[in-house]
Amino acid sequence: MQAKDLFETLSSNEYPGRGIAIGRTPCGKKMRIGYFIMGRSENSRNRIFVEEGQGIRTEAYDPSKMVDPSLIIYAPVRVLDDVTIVTNGDQTDTIYDFMKDGKSFEDALRTRTFEPDGPNWTPRISAIVKGASVQMSILKSADGNDEAVHRYFFDYTDELPGYGHLIHTYRENGNPIPSFEGEPALWQMVKEPFEDFSNHLWESLNADNKVSLFTRQINLETGEVETMIFNRNQ
DSSP states (O other): OOOBOHHHHHHTOSOOOSEEEEEEOTTSSEEEEEEEEEOSSHHHHSEEEEEETTEEEEEESSGGGOOOOTTTOSOSEEEETTEEEEESSTHHHHHHHHHHTTOOHHHHHTTOOOOSOTTSOOOEEEEEEETTEEEEEEEEEETTEEEEEEEEEEEESSOOTTEEEEEESBSSOOSSOOBOOSSOEEEEOOSOOHHHHHHHHHHHSOTTTEEEEEEEEEETTTOOEEEEEEETTO
């Protein structure tokens, strides 16, 4: 697989939906995580990221305009010991609870399915980061058929310095919106400060549809964490 430019890949896609990008810095000493949400409806756009403990959660920017919180209010990022969990829904809590009980990432997600939002049947995307190793997953309907779920798992042991993987919910804009296809895209990280990486990632998202972005850098040697949050509504 040929490595892509992360920013070009996202800037050329009007609506990738929600996405997770995880990579290792060229020096090999740090991991970087990006999680973004986009929205087409007023309800989806009426959100912000706020910090909660070592992770984040979504909340309504204007509570008076909130219509249905069931699929848009959740904790996208939680930390369990040395594991960072990132997902696009409340399966974050499922993964956290299972792993806390000594069970696996896969065990947790085999109890979950895609989102009940037909006709889109939005996939659930999830990832965990432990050291330089990354696991990703996508839970999809069977080619748009909501009577069956396809569960895919991807294991990247010791991500190579300067490279990462990207997964998002939708292939592109549409009606219904087509689900992401294939394995997570390989991308190459250029050498730049964490703040510049975060700003470039935010700028690469479609200006009309982007809602929020969370980025984190984890120092593999010291465990030191840096976090940035971008909210369209603030």
